[in-house]
Structure formats: structure tokens, C-alpha cells
């Protein structure tokens with residue numbers, strides 16, 4: 001089914017919105033009817049246990065081929081995203097920083113960044129990137145895949161900013177990193193928030209995500225079971241225990 005053909009309602013007023021989005025990997029029904037909104041400049045934490053469908057939801061938003069969105073609508077600034085391919089969504093300003101970072105082998109840090117910039121709708125200049133990511137400036141001539149995990153994460157985020165960003169999707173930016181490095185990446189991400197970049201962050205480290213986020217949703221078996229303020233969730237121990245095991 002082509003999701004574009006089932007759009008009958010007008011675009012929502014919100015900056016970014018999902019309306020009843022369903023997505024499958026082949027026969028596997030994973031994203032089971034998600035509706036949410038993100039205001040301009042807001043950071044939304046998308047939380048939930050392992051396997052809840054967080055990555056799949058981000059991939060559906062970024063319009064990757066898998067999972068296939070079979071029903072529902074995705075809107076960014078009044079523009080229908082659901083009929084788009086991933087390259088079109090990226091051109092429209094939706095930038096996904098994937099869990100596995102996808103640094104391109106055989107290329108330096110700077111070449112990875114320049115490659116991102118050559119696509120239409122360029123974002124930050126190298127100078128601005130290096131201002132925000134001094135470690136990348138130091139390592140600009142080093143091959144990207146030889147960076148430490150934390151530096152690769154910085155490069156993955158920087159590469160997203162090298163494109164025009166209207167909605168930044170961060171999939172577990174703190175995963176697998178030492179606490180001191182997590183703090184460094186957190187600092188960078190908080191700086192990005194201060195610039196007013198609308199963001200959805202997925203994190204197992206829910207407390208760190210909630211420190212950053214304005215609002216939060218919890219996903220469980222592909223459905224939203226909580227929508228509220230980050231503060232509300234930080235204060236609701238039973239909810240956190242039930243769905244996040246923290």
C-alpha cells in the first residue's frame with residue numbers, strides 16, 4: 001500500500017507530527033499505530049525497553065526502506081513526509097544519526113563531513129562544525145573509522161549537522177561509551193538544543209535523555225503507553241520501573 005494515497009486529512013498545525021503510523025519488516029508488525037507531535041525547537045525523548053520499536057520508529061520517520069510504512073502520515077512543517085524516500089526526507093531536513101553511526105571507511109573525518117555537505121541543502125560549514133566539535137578539528141585528517149567510539153559518535157552527529165537539519169533523530173547517542181565520554185557528548189547535544197534544533201532522542205540511558213528532553217513518550221511493543229513532560233516521567237517512579245526498568 002502506498003501511504004501517500006491514503007492521505008485525506010489536511011496537514012496538522014504542529015511543526016512535526018506522526019498520525020497513526022504503522023510499519024512492518026516483511027510480515028513482522030512492529031510500529032503499531034503511533035501518533036505524536038513535536039513542537040519547533042523541542043526535544044522529545046522516545047523511550048522504552050529493548051525491542052520496543054524505538055529504532056524502527058526513527059527509521060520509519062527517516063523513510064528508510066525498512067521497516068515499510070503501510071499506514072499513517074508523517075508531517076514536517078506542513079509537508080507530507082510519508083510519501084518520501086529516505087534521500088528526499090533527508091533533503092527535507094530530517095537527519096537520522098543511526099545507532100551504528102555508519103562512518104565511511106577509507107575516508108578522513110573531513111572527507112566524511114564534506115561528503116555530507118555535497119548533497120543538496122547544505123547545513124553547517126566546516127568551521128562551525130569544528131567550533132562545536134573541537135575533537136574532530138584535531139582529528140580532521142584521521143580516517144573516520146579509526147576514531148574512538150565517542151569521537152565516531154561526534155562525527156555521526158556532526159555529519160547530520162552538515163546537512164540542513166529541521167528534525168534531528170538521535171538513536172542511542174550514549175550507547176557503549178564510557179561515562180566521561182557520555183558527559184562530553186551530552187554537553188555537545190545540550191549545545192545543539194540551545195541552538196533550537198528540534199530533536200527526537202532515543203536512549204537506553206533514560207535519565208540522561210530526560211535531562212535533555214522537554215517531553216517524553218514511552219513505547220512498548222510498538223505502541224505509545226505514555227506521553228507527558230520529561231519532568232513528569234522523572235518523578236513517576238512506578239511508570240519508569242514498569243516500562244523502563246529504572
Ligand SMILES: Nc1ncnc2c1ncn2[C@@H]1O[C@H](COP(=O)(O)OP(=O)(O)O)[C@@H](O)[C@H]1O
Nearest residue numbers: 025028030049050051052053054055056057066
Ligand atoms: N530488520 C528487521 N527485520 C525484522 N525484525 C526486526 C528488524 N529490526 C528490528 N526488528 C524487530 O523489531 C522489533 C523492534 O526493534 P527495534 O525498533 O530495533 O527496537 P528498539 O530500538 O526499541 O530496541 C524487535 O522485535 C526486533 O527484533
Ligand SMILES: [Mg+2]
Nearest residue numbers: 054055056099
Ligand atoms: Mg534501537
